[in-house]
Amino acid sequence: MIDGQPLACFQPFIDTATGRIAGVEALGRLRQSDGQLTSVGPLFADPRTPATALRRLDRQIRDHALSRLHEAPAEWFLSLNMSPRWISRLRADQALPSLKQLARHQVDPQRIVFEITELGGNSERLAHVVGRYRNAGARIAIDDFGAGYSQLDRVLALQPDILKLDMRLFQAAALGGPSSDVVKALAQMAEKTGCWIIAEGVETEAQLNFALECGSRYVQGFLFARAQEEFFATDAFVAHFAQLRQRYVKQKLSERGRLMQMRQQLSELMAILQQWAQARAPLSALPQLQAFPWLLRFYQCDRHGTQLTPNLEWRHDGWFADDRYLGHNWSWRPYFYHLLAEGWEERRLTLSNTYRDATSNQYCLTAGQFFDNGERLLLIDIDAAGL
Structure with a gap:
């Protein structure tokens, strides 16, 4: 009953x-x-x-x-x-x-x-x-x-x-x-x-x-x-919602500001790494990069997406070369063909959307820029957790 x-x-x-x-x-x-x-x-x-x-x-x-x-x-x-x-x-x-x-x-x-x-x-x-x-x-x-x-x-x-x-x-x-x-x-x-x-x-x-x-x-x-039993007025929550939405937009603007700041730092980092890559210098000549704590790794590909160099990562106060991905082709990944479409002609720095890295399970961004007359692409993986 x-x-x-x-x-x-x-x-x-x-x-x-x-x-x-x-x-x-x-x-x-x-x-x-x-x-x-x-x-x-x-x-x-x-x-x-x-x-x-x-x-x-x-x-x-x-x-x-x-x-x-x-x-x-x-x-x-x-x-x-x-x-x-x-x-x-x-x-x-x-x-x-x-x-x-x-x-x-x-x-x-x-x-x-x-x-x-x-x-x-x-x-x-x-x-x-x-x-x-x-x-x-x-x-x-x-x-x-x-x-x-x-x-x-x-x-x-x-x-x-x-x-x-x-x-x-x-x-x-x-x-x-x-x-x-x-x-x-x-x-x-x-x-x-x-x-x-x-x-x-x-x-x-x-x-x-x-x-x-x-x-x-x-x-x-x-x-x-x-x-509740009775109906609210149509605009009962307009002021409250507007306040919450404004805080959300402010938060997103702050995130965007951090991303723009990171872009500036990426330009500096890209210049340092390209100078090292252009000189074809040994790993021992790579500087320490404590100013870029979000750097996960960097590597080079040819313009067709094939990886030319090991992944280079800073580990335990030293550079480590991981050569497992040499010869792998990444042209099918969204970040790569976006870079190819947007950055090859102008040689400008481009940045991918955030994604979860399949190997490390980290949230990442990938920055890329062509150099060496457009024949090589320098790619930098970034820890995006802070964004």
């Missing part, structure tokens, strides 16, 4: 372009006899809860949310959670209960985002029903994106309009490390498929900064608001 009165509470989505509320997600609650609200989440996670009771509860909550949407600004959207397990049970010719609810409450389907939760359900049936939602004018979101590999197949099958990053993965990624690279890659994939990204579970300023770095269109979380 489900104890309490079912109702919907609403958590806002903040538009990162404006700081205004763009829509809300309906989240199920039960009002207890003492007036306290409890989440319905544990009921849906409990396998002992009868499926028929859950379906009835879900429709009651959705019905309540739709009945109140007229109180919200007309430009807001409403996100409704949909279980693929239940969608899969619908007959091919059966009227869709959710669309019937929209019609009963006279809600324009274009204001609705159906948020597909969980990983279960029949994929073919799910794709068919999602097509009917989309034909009616609704948008489709996939919740907890990144929580499982099978969701990549689901993205291809359903072609959603919105991807909500898995909250636990997102919060771990905001701390840095390998999961950060994974989430950024997921965000880039979403961008290439035309999806908008929602970062949910944004509870700290650092998490908001990471959401912005991932290109999130909307953010949702306790940093702004918990779910």
Whole structure:
């Protein structure tokens, strides 16, 4: 038995372009006899809860949310959670209960985002029903994106309009490390498929900064608001968001300033190393370079990308030559053909994007400049952790 009165509470989505509320997600609650609200989440996670009771509860909550949407600004959207397990049970010719609810409450389907939760359900049936939602004018979101590999197949099958990053993965990624690279890659994939990204579970300023770095269109979380019964004013968080965004931009400008300073130092370092390389001097003639603590290694390639010299690294107060990569060709790496395209004619110093080095697992940048009449390329690998 489900104890309490079912109702919907609403958590806002903040538009990162404006700081205004763009829509809300309906989240199920039960009002207890003492007036306290409890989440319905544990009921849906409990396998002992009868499926028929859950379906009835879900429709009651959705019905309540739709009945109140007229109180919200007309430009807001409403996100409704949909279980693929239940969608899969619908007959091919059966009227869709959710669309019937929209019609009963006279809600324009274009204001609705159906948020597909969980990983279960029949994929073919799910794709068919999602097509009917989309034909009616609704948008489709996939919740907890990144929580499982099978969701990549689901993205291809359903072609959603919105991807909500898995909250636990997102919060771990905001701390840095390998999961950060994974989430950024997921965000880039979403961008290439035309999806908008929602970062949910944004509870700290650092998490908001990471959401912005991932290109999130909307953010949702306790940093702004918990779910509540009443609707916030559209501009309730504009001032707060503007302040946070300004600090984020200031931080990025500071990072950019450090990068520009490093470029100047790189020009100095490049001149020192090219002078040594042009003279074809022995390793013992290389100066100590304590002024450049971010230097990892340097080496030379010919203009076709083949490595001509060992990697030269400063280790234990001395230069060390690592000849394992002699003869390797790096022309296929993005940093190399960028250098070739941008730097060969003008012989100017160019700098790659940040990447994770496969050998050392460090975040790196690679700087390069052609010399010796464009026949040789001097490449410098830089520790980018400080950036």
